Structures are given as C-alpha cells and as structure tokens.
Amino acid sequence: MSDTFLTRNPSTLVFLAVLALFVLSVTLLAEGAGVGVISTSFVKTLGKTLCLALVALAMDLVWGYTGILSLGHFAFFGLGGYMIGMWLMYARTQAIVVSSLSEAPIPATDSEIVDAIGNQIFGVVGSSEFPLIWMFADSLLLQLMLVVAVPGVLALVFGWLAFRSRVTGVYLSILTQAMTLGLALYLFQNDSGLRGNNGLSGLQNLPGMDHVPQATLSIWFFWASAAALALGYLFAAWIVAGKFGSVLRGIRDNEARVRFLGYSVEGYKLFIFTVTAIIAGIAGALYYPQAGIINPAEIAPVASIYLAVWVAIGGRGRLYGAVIGAIFVSLVSSWFTGGQAPDLDLGFYTLKWVDWWLIVLGLSFVLVTLFAPRGIGGLVDLWSDRRQPDRHGADLGPGAGALREKEAEQ
Amino acid sequence: MRTTLLAGLMVLLSSLAALAQQVPEPAPVQSILQEQSALIQKSSRKTIAPAIAALAESGLPQAQAVLEAWQVKALWMRISDGMFFRGEKLEGQTYRLFDFDTGQAVGDVAKSDLKQIKPNSGIRALIATALVQFQLSDPDPSRREEALLAIERAPAGALLAPLRASIPGETDPVLKVRKMRIEQLLTIAHGTDEARRVATIQSLSGDLGLDVRATLNPLVSTQLRAFAGDIPAGLNVARRVAPGAGALSPDAAYDLLVAAKLAPARLSSDEIRTTLAAHIEGGRVGGVPLAQLNKEDARTRAYAALVEAGQAPARVSAEQITQSLNAHVFAEIYDEPSAVMTHAAQAALTSIATQVAVGQAVDLTLDALSLASIYFLAAIGLAITFGVMGVINMAHGEFIMMGAYTGYVVQQVIPNHTVSILVAVPLAFAVTFAAGVAMERLVIRWLYNRPLETLLATFGISIALQQLAKNIFGTQARPLTAPGWLDGAWIINDVVSISYIRIAIFMLALIFLGVFLFIMRRTRLGLETRAVTQNRAMAGSMGINPERVNMLTFGLGSGIAGIAGVAIGLFAKVTSELGSDYIVQSFMTVVVGGVGNIWGTLAGATMIGFFQKGVEWLNPSNTLAAQTYMIVFIIVFIQFRPRGIIALKGRAAGD
Amino acid sequence: MSMLLEVSGVSVSFDGFKAINNLSFAIGQAEMRAIIGPNGAGKTTFMDIVTGKTKPDAGRVIWGERNISLLGMSEARIAREGVGRKFQKPTVFEDQTVLENLLMALRSNRSPFAVMFYRATAADLARVDELASEIGLAEALGRKSGELSHGQKQWLEIGMLLAQEPRLLLVDEPAAGMTPAEREHTTAILVEAAKTRAVVVVEHDMEFVRRLDCRVTVLHEGAVLAEGSLDHVTANSQVIDVYLGR
Numbered sequence A: 001m002s003d004t005f006l007t008r009n010p011s012t013l014v015f016l017a018v019l020a021l022f023v024l025s026v027t028l029l030a031e032g033a034g035v036g037v038i039s040t041s042f043v044k045t046l047g048k049t050l051c052l053a054l055v056a057l058a059m060d061l062v063w064g065y066t067g068i069l070s071l072g073h074f075a076f077f078g079l080g081g082y083m084i085g086m087w088l089m090y091a092r093t094q095a096i097v098v099s100s101l102s103e104a105p106i107p108a109t110d111s112e113i114v115d116a117i118g119n120q121i122f123g124v125v126g127s128s129e130f131p132l133i134w135m136f137a138d139s140l141l142l143q144l145m146l147v148v149a150v151p152g153v154l155a156l157v158f159g160w161l162a163f164r165s166r167v168t169g170v171y172l173s174i175l176t177q178a179m180t181l182g183l184a185l186y187l188f189q190n191d192s193g194l195r196g197n198n199g200l201s202g203l204q205n206l207p208g209m210d211h212v213p214q215a216t217l218s219i220w221f222f223w224a225s226a227a228a229l230a231l232g233y234l235f236a237a238w239i240v241a242g243k244f245g246s247v248l249r250g251i252r253d254n255e256a257r258v259r260f261l262g263y264s265v266e267g268y269k270l271f272i273f274t275v276t277a278i279i280a281g282i283a284g285a286l287y288y289p290q291a292g293i294i295n296p297a298e299i300a301p302v303a304s305i306y307l308a309v310w311v312a313i314g315g316r317g318r319l320y321g322a323v324i325g326a327i328f329v330s331l332v333s334s335w336f337t338g339g340q341a342p343d344l345d346l347g348f349y350t351l352k353w354v355d356w357w358l359i360v361l362g363l364s365f366v367l368v369t370l371f372a373p374r375g376i377g378g379l380v381d382l383w384s385d386r387r388q389p390d391r392h393g394a395d396l397g398p399g400a401g402a403l404r405e406k407e408a409e410q
Numbered sequence B: 001m002r003t004t005l006l007a008g009l010m011v012l013l014s015s016l017a018a019l020a021q022q023v024p025e026p027a028p029v030q031s032i033l034q035e036q037s038a039l040i041q042k043s044s045r046k047t048i049a050p051a052i053a054a055l056a057e058s059g060l061p062q063a064q065a066v067l068e069a070w071q072v073k074a075l076w077m078r079i080s081d082g083m084f085f086r087g088e089k090l091e092g093q094t095y096r097l098f099d100f101d102t103g104q105a106v107g108d109v110a111k112s113d114l115k116q117i118k119p120n121s122g123i124r125a126l127i128a129t130a131l132v133q134f135q136l137s138d139p140d141p142s143r144r145e146e147a148l149l150a151i152e153r154a155p156a157g158a159l160l161a162p163l164r165a166s167i168p169g170e171t172d173p174v175l176k177v178r179k180m181r182i183e184q185l186l187t188i189a190h191g192t193d194e195a196r197r198v199a200t201i202q203s204l205s206g207d208l209g210l211d212v213r214a215t216l217n218p219l220v221s222t223q224l225r226a227f228a229g230d231i232p233a234g235l236n237v238a239r240r241v242a243p244g245a246g247a248l249s250p251d252a253a254y255d256l257l258v259a260a261k262l263a264p265a266r267l268s269s270d271e272i273r274t275t276l277a278a279h280i281e282g283g284r285v286g287g288v289p290l291a292q293l294n295k296e297d298a299r300t301r302a303y304a305a306l307v308e309a310g311q312a313p314a315r316v317s318a319e320q321i322t323q324s325l326n327a328h329v330f331a332e333i334y335d336e337p338s339a340v341m342t343h344a345a346q347a348a349l350t351s352i353a354t355q356v357a358v359g360q361a362v363d364l365t366l367d368a369l370s371l372a373s374i375y376f377l378a379a380i381g382l383a384i385t386f387g388v389m390g391v392i393n394m395a396h397g398e399f400i401m402m403g404a405y406t407g408y409v410v411q412q413v414i415p416n417h418t419v420s421i422l423v424a425v426p427l428a429f430a431v432t433f434a435a436g437v438a439m440e441r442l443v444i445r446w447l448y449n450r451p452l453e454t455l456l457a458t459f460g461i462s463i464a465l466q467q468l469a470k471n472i473f474g475t476q477a478r479p480l481t482a483p484g485w486l487d488g489a490w491i492i493n494d495v496v497s498i499s500y501i502r503i504a505i506f507m508l509a510l511i512f513l514g515v516f517l518f519i520m521r522r523t524r525l526g527l528e529t530r531a532v533t534q535n536r537a538m539a540g541s542m543g544i545n546p547e548r549v550n551m552l553t554f555g556l557g558s559g560i561a562g563i564a565g566v567a568i569g570l571f572a573k574v575t576s577e578l579g580s581d582y583i584v585q586s587f588m589t590v591v592v593g594g595v596g597n598i599w600g601t602l603a604g605a606t607m608i609g610f611f612q613k614g615v616e617w618l619n620p621s622n623t624l625a626a627q628t629y630m631i632v633f634i635i636v637f638i639q640f641r642p643r644g645i646i647a648l649k650g651r652a653a654g655d
Numbered sequence C: 001m002s003m004l005l006e007v008s009g010v011s012v013s014f015d016g017f018k019a020i021n022n023l024s025f026a027i028g029q030a031e032m033r034a035i036i037g038p039n040g041a042g043k044t045t046f047m048d049i050v051t052g053k054t055k056p057d058a059g060r061v062i063w064g065e066r067n068i069s070l071l072g073m074s075e076a077r078i079a080r081e082g083v084g085r086k087f088q089k090p091t092v093f094e095d096q097t098v099l100e101n102l103l104m105a106l107r108s109n110r111s112p113f114a115v116m117f118y119r120a121t122a123a124d125l126a127r128v129d130e131l132a133s134e135i136g137l138a139e140a141l142g143r144k145s146g147e148l149s150h151g152q153k154q155w156l157e158i159g160m161l162l163a164q165e166p167r168l169l170l171v172d173e174p175a176a177g178m179t180p181a182e183r184e185h186t187t188a189i190l191v192e193a194a195k196t197r198a199v200v201v202v203e204h205d206m207e208f209v210r211r212l213d214c215r216v217t218v219l220h221e222g223a224v225l226a227e228g229s230l231d232h233v234t235a236n237s238q239v240i241d242v243y244l245g246r
Helices: A002-008 A010-029 A040-065 A073-101 A110-125 A140-164 A169-188 A214-241 A243-253 A255-260 A265-291 A301-314 A319-337 A353-371 A377-384 A400-409 B002-020 B028-035 B037-042 B049-056 B062-071 B121-135 B141-153 B157-166 B173-190 B194-204 B210-220 B250-259 B269-278 B290-294 B296-308 B318-327 B339-388 B396-413 B417-442 B451-473 B500-522 B524-534 B536-541 B546-571 B580-593 B598-618 B623-640 C043-050 C075-081 C098-105 C112-116 C122-134 C150-163 C180-193 C206-212 C230-235 C237-244
Strands: B075-078 B084-089 B094-098 B105-110 B114-116 B222-228 B237-241 B328-334 B489-491 B497-499 C003-014 C017-028 C032-036 C058-063 C083-086 C168-172 C198-202 C215-220 C223-228
Touching: A010 A214, A010 A319, A040 A073, A040 A214, A040 A243, A040 A265, A040 A301, A040 A319, A073 A110, A073 A140, A073 A169, A073 A265, A073 A301, A140 A169, A140 A265, A140 B623, A169 A301, A169 B451, A169 B580, A169 B623, A214 A243, A214 A265, A214 A319, A243 A255, A243 A265, A243 C098, A243 C112, A255 A265, A255 C075, A265 C112, A301 A319, A301 A353, A301 B451, A319 A353, A319 A377, A353 B451, B028 B037, B028 B049, B028 B062, B028 B084, B037 B049, B037 B075, B049 B062, B049 B121, B062 B075, B062 B084, B062 B121, B075 B094, B121 B141, B121 B157, B141 B173, B157 B173, B173 B194, B173 B210, B194 B210, B194 B339, B210 B339, B222 B250, B250 B318, B250 B328, B269 B296, B290 B296, B318 B328, B339 B396, B339 B497, B339 B500, B339 B524, B339 B546, B339 B580, B339 B598, B396 B417, B396 B451, B396 B546, B396 B580, B417 B546, B451 B580, B489 B500, B497 B500, B500 B524, B500 B546, B500 B598, B524 B536, B524 B546, B536 B546, B580 B598, B580 B623, B598 B623, C003 C043, C017 C043, C017 C198, C017 C223, C032 C206, C043 C168, C043 C198, C075 C083, C083 C150, C098 C122, C098 C150, C122 C150, C150 C168, C150 C180, C168 C180, C180 C198, C180 C206, C206 C230, C215 C230, C215 C237, C223 C230, C223 C237, C230 C237
Parallel strands: C032 C198, C032 C215, C083 C168, C168 C198
Antiparallel strands: B075 B084, B075 B114, B084 B094, B094 B105, B222 B328, B237 B328, B489 B497, C003 C017, C003 C058, C215 C223
16 A cells, blocks of 8 residues: 555655665764764754654644644644653653662662652752652653643644634634743743743653763664654655545635535544644654753744744645755754854944844745745746646635635625 | 151140140030940940930930931041040041030041041941931921831830820921821830720721731731640630641641640651661661661561660650640730730721722722733734734734834933933834835735735744844843833822823823724724725725725834834833734734724723733732633633624624 | 425524525425525525525524434535535635545545545546536546636536535526536536436526526525516516516
C-alpha cells in the first residue's frame, strides 16, 4: 500500500530522500559520530530545526489545508515540551538526590527522597510540595502518554467549544491567540506548579545516561527528530492525498458547500485541530530536550504567529513548503540574531543585524504576503512550470476563496 | 614641630578669649545641661533618653531652644569649661556662641576649641518627640502641624496631657479638629480613665479612618495560650479553642504545649535519623540491618530497640499526645487586660468592618470602571478599523506604542508637562494617522476581503515597528510624566479613593465615545464610511470614493490609537512592548462586545474590566491568574453569544 | 401517495421583517416542482430552512416515511438524510479536479475515520465516469474545476448533487447564464432526475419553467400565493398583479 502511495506522490519520495541524505551527511560530519566538522551545538540547532519543521507541518495541515489560522499550535508544542520536561527534570533530580543521600549513614526512605526532590525542584518558587500535576512525573511511559494526551485533550476541548459555536476565520484566530495568552499567563504564575517563569531546566541531560557525552546525545536526538519529521510527513502526505484531503481543502475554500454535501465540517475541523495539536506536542517533546530549557515565554502568542510566518514564507497548502519555510526562516533568523552575520557599514550608519533582523523579517513577511502568496514553494511551480488554474483574475488563496464565493452569493 | 606650636598658640588664644568674657552665673538650663553633660556628650540613642526628658520636663521655656539647636546640630560645647551654647558659623573656622538662658551672644570662638554635639537620626527623632509639647502651642501654625504629624507618627502616652492642654488655646479651626481627633486616638491607646476610653471608642465606631483601625487593632490582639487545668482568673479571655476543631490542629496545639514547656517535645524524623546514625554497630542499628532502614517501620523498630536499651529518649506516643491535649485548656487571651475595653473595641471594629466592606465594594467598582475605560481606550481605534471596516490590524498595539513614544519625545522638547501633554495629544494623532494612512495605502488596500492575510501582513509590520522602537529608544522603559495637577488621588475616605489620572482616562474614554458617535452619525465621513462598509460597489456608484473613505477611516482609527497611547503611557511604562500587552485584550473587547457596534465595545470593555477586577478581588495576590480566568471566561462566553454582547441580527450579520 | 417533505406553518423573521410567513408546502417522492416568485418572495429563505441553514421561528418540517423532523438537525445531517442543494452561483471546489469534486460528493460514509481510510473502488470510479458523461465532463475529469467555464461549473455542481443520490434536490436558478443549448441539456438532466426523486427548482425564467412541464408554486411575501400548472397559475389575477404590478 505504501508503495503505491509513494509512487503516486513523488514529492513525498523526493522529500524523504533529501531528508535521508541530510541526516546521513550531518551524522558523518558531526562530532558525536563522524569527523567533527559540525559542532555539537550546531547539531542541536539542526535537530531543533527539524522539530520546528514538524510543527510547521502540523500548522500547514490545519491552516494551509483546512484554512484554520490557529495561533495556538506553538502552545501545544510548548505543552509537549513541558510534559517531557517534567519527567527529565524529575528523573535527573532524583538521580542527584539519591546519590547525595546515599552518602548518609542511614539509607533514605522513599518519602525522604521525594521530599528532597521537591525541595530541589520547587525551591526557586518558594515551595517544596509536589503539585498534583506532577503525579506521573516519575514514570517515563506515563509522561510520554501525557505528551500526546495533554495537547490533544486541550485541543479537543477548545476546538469543540470553538467549532461548535461556528467561530471561524479571524475570530477563531483571535480566540486561539487568547487561549495561548491565557496558557502562557497561567504558566507564568509561580503557583502554576511548573516553576513559573523559571520554567524547567537541565533538560539536555538524559537521566541514567550520564556516561554518554552530549555530542552523542545530540546525534541521537537529531536522528529522533528526523525520524519524527519523516513519519509526520508521511502521515500528512497520506492524509491530504486522499478524499480526506479533498474534504479539508473543501472546508478551506467553501465550508458551507462541504456541509451541504453531508460532511460534518465541525467534526473534521475538530479532528484535524486535535491531530495537529498532538503532532505539535510530539515535536515539542523532541525539541526541548535539545534546547535544554523551557519557560512560559516560549509559548507567548507571538511564537505561534511566527509559526504562521514560517508556513506562509515557505508556501502554505503544500507540505514541503511548510518544511522549507520553517527550516529556512529559523536557520536564517538564528544566523542573523546569533551575531554571526557581519555588520553592514552604510557609511553614515552601521547596520547591526542583531538589531535590524526582525525589521527585515517583518517587512519581508509583508512583501511575501503581498507579492508572493505562494511563498518559497512557489519557486517550485516556476521551475516545474506547473500550470495555474484560470481563476478569472483573482487569486483564490486559502481563506480567500470562501469569502469570494460568499460575496458572489449575495 | 610646627603643629605642636600652632596647637599651643591656639590654646593660649582660646583661654585668652575665655578670660575676656565674663563667666556667666550658672543659669537654670545650663545647669540641667551640665547635669546631663556626660550623656549628651556620649550621644547614644540608647542612653540619651534621660537627658532629653530632663530638658523637656524642666518646664523651662528655654528648653525648647536647646532642643531645637540640638536637633539641627547647632549645640556646641566649649572644651575649656564644658559649657553648652548655641553656635552660629561665622567666616573661617570661628563660631559665635549664644547663651541659652539669656539668648545673648557670648563671643566668637575657633572651632578647634569647641565640640559639636552631633545627634544621630535616632536621637533626632527622640528630640522631635520631646519638642512636640512645645510646638503644640507654637504661634506658627506650620510648626503646630509638624508637631501633630510627629504625634501621628509616634503616638506616645506622654504626649496626651500636653495635647489636651493645647486644645482650648488652638485658634486654627482645622488644626483644632485634628488635635481633637488625635487626642481621641491617644485617649484610646494610652488613656488612664477606662470609662473615658470606652466612650471615645464608641464615639469613633463606624469611622473608616485607617488611624482608627490602627488604634483599635492592638486592643483586640490576642495570643493563643495553653493552660494546665483552668484558665487563671484575671485574664481577659477572647475565646476557648478546642484542638482538632476549627483552626487549631492537634499538631499545632501540641507544639504550643511544647513551646510553653507543658509537654515533652516530639522527635522529628531528622532527630530520629541522627540518633539512629549515632548508634550504628556492625552494620546494624538496634539489631536491624542498615540496608532495611529505608523503610519507616524498620526505623521505628530500630529506634524502639535503642530506647529499650536506654540509648535514646523515648518517643512521644500518640496516646501521650492525646492525653496532654486533654489535660490542657487552650484559649485566645487578649493582650489588653480589661474586658470592657476589648468588648468596646471589638464592637467598634465590627461596625467599621461593615462600613469598610461597603467602601471596598464602591472602590472595586471604581477600579473596575477605570480598567474598563483603559480597555475601551485601547479598543476604540480597533472598533473603527476592525469593527467598522473589518480590517484585522495586528499593528494596532504598535500604534498605541507610537502614541506613547510621541508623548515621551514631546516631553523631551517641552519640559512643561501640561503644555507637553496638550501638544502631544494632537501630535500623536497626527503621527499615527499618517502611519495608519501609509499602512492602508501600502499594504491593507491590497488585502481587503482577505482577512487572514491582512492579519499576517499587519503582524509583520507589528514586529518591524516594535523592533524599530527598540532600536531607537532602547529596551528600558521611558518615562511619560503626567502633569502635576493629575498627581494624587481623589480620596473620599481611607477605603475609597481614585487617582486623578484614572478619572482623566475615564473622562477621555467618554470623550472618545462622544467623538466616535459624532463622526459616525453626524459627519459626511461617518456616512460615507458606513456606506462603503455596507456596500462598496453601491457607495462607489453614488459618487463616494471608497479608496479615500477607507484611507481616512483607517487613519482615524489609527490616530485614536495614538491618543490612547499617550493616555496609557501616562500610567504604564512606555516600552516597545506596550502595545502588544494590550492587543489581545483589545481584540477580545471588540469581539466580546459585538463587532461593528461601538456600544458593544463599551459593553465588552465594561464586562471585561469588571470581571477581571472581580477575580482579582477574589484572589488578590495573583493578577496573572485573573487574566487567565478572564480569557477562559471569554472563550466560554463566545459559546453562548458567538456574535458578542450586542449582536447584529439576521441577514446583516452575514452568515 | 405519501409525501417526502411537508413544510407546514413555517414563519421566520429577520429584525422584524417577515421573510417567511406561515408557509406550507409539500412534495411527493418522485415529483418535479418549480417555485417562482418575485424578488424577496422568500424563495432562498425557504431553501435555507429546509437545508437547516436557517432556523424558523415557528412551524414544522417533516421528512420521509418515518415522518422525522428536520428542525434541529445540522446542515450536514440533513444532507445525509437525502436533501441536496444547488446554489444560484456555481459553487464547486475550484482548487480541486473534477474527479475529486465528484468523488467527494459520491454517496458513502461521511465520518472522518471512514473518509481517511477511503480509497476509490472500481465501482466508485465507474459511477463517476457515468456521471461525468451525463454532465458532459467525461473529458475534463483530470482538470481543475476552477478552469471550467461557467456553464460547465453549473453542470459539475448538478453532477455532484446527483452523485450524492439525494431523495430531494433543491435547485436554485440552474439556467442562469447558460446558452440555449446548455439550458436544454440542463432541462434534460433535471427531468431525468425527477423520475426517481423529488426535484424543486427555483427559477425566474418562465420559458425554462415551461420546458420543465411540472406543477408550479408561486411564492409572494413569504407565503404560497398559488399552486398548479403553469398555465393555471399564470391565469391567476393575483399572480399577474404581483408579477406585473398594478
């Protein structure tokens, strides 16, 4: 089945081949497993970028294909990170506490160990009690299930409320943005149980893997991220290739028409919203162990808008566009803001990229929206000379099509 | 060598000067000073009290002059004979000395022959208190007021008598009222006549002043104490407390017994572990292998073995604790011994509490109104661009920020705050109007009917503008100072008050509402805007230029955001993130209220303002939580009224 | 003969304006019906009510042999019950091919999970081919529907409706903007469809209505003004007043 699917979708095959080649070359050049041309920190950057590509893929499914401009998917990404972070931090602190307590003359009881871990973790927020939400933190398996369950359930509940009352378009965007803001503000509190604005830290250390150097760990995570991206891409490509994809694009272009065909639009929206939230959560769970730290600032509403920016620049409504956009923009951003880009001497003024990059990004985003709504992916069209449908002048981009039809109806 | 010579010369000179002066007869104040000389010279906060008291209670009119001189570091001692004088600095290093008793100048003396008595701040405070009784009847009203302030800061029983004495002679009616009030408070706190104190308490019952509560609260302060057997007579019992029932847990009750040395201390698990660790013998403690001691019951067994062997003190058992608790009585005892007093104070505080609750409700309402007007201000520009035109402008917050920075820049040029604000308001409007028009011409007009893309494009502008502001003004907050006449607050009583700046913002919100209604309903632009919004093609065919109308309307909405920015900048920190703090709330305000209706925006702002203040009141420590709950509330609210509080109905709603 | 759809005593108002006023209407299992009426007579609102887009203030909408009420059902549910609707302007999914459009409309399980694992069977493809040739788009199956001409889009939409296999077809001005030859073809498709199901056509064009050769219901101010054959209703003096003015 996969064979026929792949042959019917050559772009997926190309993508997987490119990804495999990329993974192979990075592995060979990295410090951890190869010749060491690529530093460990850059391997981590690449691994993180792959995770961002995965969440961009989710964003493309929900926005580019279904037309729901969600400004909340980075919140799901962050939640996934928090869920895995809880286990990483708990297990790591547990290892430290156990080893320090083992020097005591009397072996420690379980409750003494738990108290000591609580002290270590929550000391910064002036507490030592474990909040209820850490109930499963000692179990990797349960916490991994929460990586899927927490973003999934939140998306399910929020989506059910929002879609049921037929909130659409920009209203939905604003509502999702409010959800993100609410979540971020909640996590900023010290008594949220997740260490307030300190966030969770020390996530780069895998508990029980102290003997493995970071160089090797970074390669492992890089592989895992690449595998997740490949699976996510396959899944997304499979979903959008069939009739399901037809329905999604139909919802994007004319929701009412899909409804009159007998499809429960709300059900489909809820389904895709929840599934993409779960993908985002998984991406986050892979991202934050490589980043080492997660705090509420990561899920500020602006992060979710950046996600939309990546997808738009890459080209929405095509899966490889989202991936290209996320990789391109995030790598270029980190190059410019990381201080590596040379300053531009204009004679009367020296342009420091650290200060000016965001302005360039913002304006180029405006330009892309205005002049190249197909994004970087549109270049592929030029190259492959894909014929565009005659739409009698106006471009029917995602989100715009429905509106034009609505106007026509009146 | 030269220094010694010089010193010798000086001594000679000074003794000559002393000789030249008639040594005055020991006068009354000087004699007191001489009696206290040692203490005065030591000048220590801890020991100085008798010296000050001696002066203050001497009843001598000159004592005030001494204290005042002392307070301002003008009290000097002549080294040669230890006499104290007031010194006035002349040219060079010489001082002219004045006698306290006569007030006469007694001569000019070099500084080296004098010792300055320098009171530290603690001593100065004591002097100030001592001076109060003199100042209370000072001819200068401002001095009398200072004295009253000093009493309020440090009410002392000793001041009651001089205060009472000064009331009949007080000529200033305002000061007289204040004196009488302070006299009442002092009477309550330090009076000796119980009946008079109770009467005073009753007369102040229901008074909202913080000072009254501050005076009454110590009277009803209690301490939880434990007694073996019955409570001794003579104690003023507030209430008996049974351990385990209500606020007092059995653990806390037992700790109280331990603290009062009425029961043996319990052993903490730390102590037990230490004891166990001290008795490790051959890998075992009390016969239990070490490895097993990571379980609580094994530790108990091991410790019990140690106790049996007499190597450790016995643990307090649960039965013992119960017994101890049963054998004792717990009660809250008033610090104030007189039951009559505590009863009266309690009754007065209860009646005050009722009044305070009412006051707080009023205060909360004012707070909520003021928050609502801030949200309204931030959202009204959006009510035009988003509500009327349907354009999602994510850079709206940055227009607010631009307005605030305009105000800041104007203040750098025009130092007068009143003038600068008056200049800043139209200028902010002009700047953001221009920015809005530019944005509409360059970006938004290409994206009409593509709302999601408008959202993203304007977001791009938003991050660019924010970063630009950061590059120009830096990341630290810039001050935008309100004119002096907006400082302070309208204080209705100690519970209800509202700052003038919030009143001004409330007024501004009302003005904006009026301007909006006027423009939309009474002007050509308003008519054309509504026409273009409802049917662009039709409006165009009737001679309206939709391009121009859209441009002007968008400029108007942006300009109003700029003015709102000046207002918000007056009380918030002006940073590049100022706008993004408000953008989500602003959109929520418009959406919750009902798009396309200014009354809806008003209702939305009011609802969000009241809800947020309400949650803050329930959970005052946590304003972040209030915002979270507010957002959850809004999401749920949208379920029931998807089109907002004031919704357009029927086909016009455009479903 | 039992009725397929019975609308009785339905009223709906927008901001005080009564768009539908105590309207009653019924149609049988396999019947063609034309609805005519001047602008604002409530034709579109009537369709909105039947398809669940608008909730009436009063009245009943009864469906099928089991006499179930359509009120309170979602649009999608009503569509699955067998009510198909064609809008005035052709609304097809322009970004997708004719084949995709038809496959999406083809009668099958509509639940997300079923759709996700759906793969077109040979029978499905045969049915699509049959429909495509019926609507004259057999050659255009692989083309994006956005590239089609206006008339072709109209047919594609009719084809999608037929693919749904509805028991009741609501068609809003199917002939608008068509050449005479295209109209003839459209008429043929509708007449053929009406042999096995109920078809309700809203139309302004009397010539087109005449060619349909069916019972006609005249709507005016949200209520039924007259009903009968075209000749019968056009002879009605009230109808003449309404159409021609006084």
